[in-house]
Each structure stands twice: as C-alpha cells, then as structure tokens.
Amino acid sequence: MEYQQPPIGTLTTRLAALSADVAPATIRDWVRRGLLARCGGTPKRPLYRVADVEAARYAAKPTRNNQRAATAA
Template sequence: MQYTSLPPGYLTTTLAAQAAGVQPATIRDWVRRGILHRAGGSTRHPIYTVDAVTTAQTAAKPNRPGQRAHR
C-alpha cells in the first residue's frame, strides 16, 4: 500500500529516512530500539511525525557490543 497523500507533518519510512539522512533500515532499527515511535499507519506501512524523526535523529544512540564506530 502506497500513501497517495499524507497529512501535513507525517512521513513514511522512506521519507523519514531521507529527512534524517539515513537508510530506511536505520529508521526501522530506531523503532525496534525504542528511539522512534510510530504515529500511525499499519504494521507494514507505518508513518512517523516530522518532530519524532528529528528528535530521534539527534537522540543519543546507545552502542551495542560489536558495533562498528562511524568515522
């Protein structure tokens, strides 16, 4: 299901990734880790608020054992 139009201030996973400058997999990882919360949509096609994405982008991310450092 593709959204033909979203309410103002909401983003799909792809649009959220573009806005944050990351890959869509990173957005899904943030959700799984509790850094970003869905604002609606369905399980397969979630939507997020712009404010939640920008907050998640600037949030401190805990390191996981074995995770490579970004340079």
C-alpha cells in the same frame, strides 16, 4: 500501496529516511530500539511524526558493550 501523500506532519518510512539522511532500515532500527515511535498508519505502512524523526536523528544512540570506540591515530 504507498501513500500518495501522507497526512500533514507525518512521514512514511521512506520519507523519514530521506528527511534524516539515513537508510529506511535505520528508521526501522530506531523503532526497534525505542528511539522512534510510530504515530499511525498500518503495520506494513507506518507513519512517523516529523518532530519525532528529527529528535531521533539527533538523539544519543546507545552502543553495544563490545563495540569498539573510535580512536584517533
């Protein structure tokens, strides 16, 4: 069951993804990486603070050791 309206100042995973202009899987990845923390909800229906989603959106993302850097042609 999806929230009809999450509490004020919070977002569901789907709404957080829309707010940050990313896929819901990216929101879950940010949580796994420690860039975003849940502020409530249930394990299957987490809630996130609006300010935390915005901070995670603009945070420097860690890269993998073997990831290729973007190069100019």
